[in-house]
Amino acid sequence: MVLSQEQAAFLVRQRVARLATADGAGRPHAVPVCFAMVRASIYIALDEKPKDVPVSRLKRVRNILENPPVALIADRYAEDWNLLAFVMVRGRAELLEPNSEEHTAAVRLLRGKYHQYEAMRIEENPVVALRPEKAASWGALDEPESPEPPILDTIHGRRSVRRYLPKEVTEELVERVLEAARWAPSPHGRQPWRFALLRREETKERLADAMGEEWRANLEMDGQSKEIVEKRLESSRRRLQDAPVLVLICLYLEDLDVYPDAGRQRGERTMAVQSLGAAAQNALLAAYDLGLDAGWMCAPLFCPERVVEALGLDPKLVPHALLTLGYAEGDPPKRRNRKALDVLVVYRD
Numbered sequence: 492m493v494l495s496q497e498q499a500a501f502l503v504r505q506r507v508a509r510l511a512t513a514d515g516a517g518r519p520h521a522v523p524v525c526f527a528m529v530r531a532s533i534y535i536a537l538d539e540k541p542k543d544v545p546v547s548r549l550k551r552v553r554n555i556l557e558n559p560p561v562a563l564i565a566d567r568y569a570e571d572w573n574l575l576a577f578v579m580v581r582g583r584a585e586l587l588e589p590n591s592e593e594h595t596a597a598v599r600l601l602r603g604k605y606h607q608y609e610a611m612r613i614e615e616n617p618v619v620a621l622r623p624e625k626a627a628s629w630g631a632l633d634e635p636e637s638p639e640p641p642i643l644d645t646i647h648g649r650r651s652v653r654r655y656l657p658k659e660v661t662e663e664l665v666e667r668v669l670e671a672a673r674w675a676p677s678p679h680g681r682q683p684w685r686f687a688l689l690r691r692e693e694t695k696e697r698l699a700d701a702m703g704e705e706w707r708a709n710l711e712m713d714g715q716s717k718e719i720v721e722k723r724l725e726s727s728r729r730r731l732q733d734a735p736v737l738v739l740i741c742l743y744l745e746d747l748d749v750y751p752d753a754g755r756q757r758g759e760r761t762m763a764v765q766s767l768g769a770a771a772q773n774a775l776l777a778a779y780d781l782g783l784d785a786g787w788m789c790a791p792l793f794c795p796e797r798v799v800e801a802l803g804l805d806p807k808l809v810p811h812a813l814l815t816l817g818y819a820e821g822d823p824p825k826r827r828n829r830k831a832l833d834v835l836v837v838y839r840d
């Protein structure tokens with residue numbers, strides 16, 4: 492056996508791999524592939540997913556015919572780098588023509604692994620058979636595939652984004668982000684928050700103007716130079732304008748319990764604010780999971796009345812947080828650090 496048991500077990504669990512081929516002149520080519528494996532062979536269907544050339548003209552097929560040596564690599568990425576792993580197999584590839592015994596068995600195997608192939612006529616096309624000659628691997632091959640709940644991967648992967656591409660965000664995605672916010676925990680289940688959605692340029696501009704005035708006054712009060720004030724205001728305004736969608740999260744206290752004493756009333760309000768944070772975090776995580784990026788701006792908290800006035804909102808709403816949504820222009824420049832749990836957990840018994 493070319494592959495160790497550990498390597499074979501890892502490969503069998505993977506849903507996707509990359510197949511590298513080269514033409515007669517050695518020019519490389521790589522594509523992601525679905526594959527199935529049995530004993531000494533790895534099979535790859537030439538399926539009817541939309542492609543602009545017949546299977547016989549596919550670059551990988553031509554390369555295999557010209558130059559049978561190929562490599563296939565499957566890997567696992569996780570935010571916890573102790574879990575990284577890959578297996579690379581090198582060998583020769585050949586094309587199995589339809590109706591041979593091995594072709595039939597390979598098609599059955601591929602359909603067993605990917606139900607999507609049931610509805611595709613893969614039996615009419617050749618199947619690529621890779622005969623492994625060498626294998627190499629690295630990392631934590633033996634770890635279970637989902638040692639972390641997927642939510643932890645989302646939590647680790649999410650980051651605050653402050654610059655966006657001018658790419659539109661669909662209504663459907665925004666609704667799904669809000670749906671996640673809707674399910675946040677809240678005191679007595681009262682959901683003491685409301686959302687305002689801002690997309691139009693003029694609306695975003697009105698909000699930026701309103702918040703800008705307050706911020707200008709605050710910065711001047713802090714004794715910042717005129718130049719710095721203008722620079723910071725401009726960058727904040729650009730952030731609002733560049734983000735395709737803004738979600739303003741407001742506190743809404745009308746449904747909460749009323750107490751005769753100030754202490755309990757304060758507690759009630761604090762719970763509402765805590766819950767608003769949970770709704771915001773639900774939204775940020777859902778956005779990240781949906782392939783969007785998001786950021787959090789606290790500016791409305793410092794001028795809630797101005798924001799209510801600028802947008803014509805119900806005066807019972809208290810604007811607290813502004814979430815920006817869109818597609819990141821690039822990776823954020825700042826590296827995030829977190830305090831260690833040893834620091835954060837101050838008591839264990």
Ligand SMILES: Cc1cc2nc3c(=O)[nH]c(=O)nc-3n(C[C@H](O)[C@H](O)[C@H](O)COP(=O)(O)O)c2cc1C
Pocket residue numbers: 649650651652653787788789790827
């Ligand atoms: C209540 C709150 C207010 C925030 N306000 C701002 C803000 O006004 N501007 C900003 O750039 N980031 C703001 N952030 C984002 C934090 O700076 C960011 O979460 C932190 O630096 C950690 O980075 P990460 O979110 O990428 O993990 C805020 C976050 C929270 C929770």
